[in-house]
């Protein structure tokens with residue numbers, strides 16, 4: 001059974017990145033991934049919650065990650081989350097939570113580049129930790145114009161692009177699991 005954990009690097013209540021993550025997660029569900037889980041408020045930086053979040057990461061084969069771009073990089077909250085998870089607990093292999101896992105990455109921004117620059121460094125970081133990152137990624141630009149009153153994404157083309165990330169992640173993990 002493939003298990004994918006979806007999480008965003010934003011703590012903002014009406015986060016655009018949480019909104020795009022929901023769409024990508026639906027793409028994974030549509031492709032047969034059994035469980036989607038997204039949360040980031042529960043892991044706001046204190047060690048107990050970081051530990052709980054690491055345990056969640058341990059239990060999943062793949063990650064769907066959406067991060068805001070802050071000054072051309074992925075968010076400090078996301079970096080903090082990854083840094084806590086990278087700490088080796090007793091009995092664990094180095095970077096066990098990351099190695100052999102796969103990720104699909106995305107970003108949303110009200111700006112013209114959609115957080116594209118942050119994805120470059122996020123990809124590099126994840127690969128350095130042993131996570132295989134899907135070649136396809138999605139940066140949603142001018143996202144404020146695509147959000148409806150319920151905080152969801154309305155634009156069909158954007159929805160298709162985001163769902164494709166979830167679908168590709170699910171299908172690639174399924175292929176790997178069959179070996």
Ligand SMILES: Cc1cc2nc3c(=O)[nH]c(=O)nc-3n(C[C@H](O)[C@H](O)[C@H](O)COP(=O)(O)O)c2cc1C
Nearest residue numbers: 010012015016017068069070071072109110111115
């Ligand atoms: C400190 C800071 C730096 C930012 N830098 C960028 C940036 O480099 N590029 C960009 O597209 N948006 C930038 N933004 C705007 C964010 O894209 C915007 O706040 C976005 O809504 C955050 O994502 P969220 O809605 O998921 O929280 C910045 C925002 C903050 C607070």
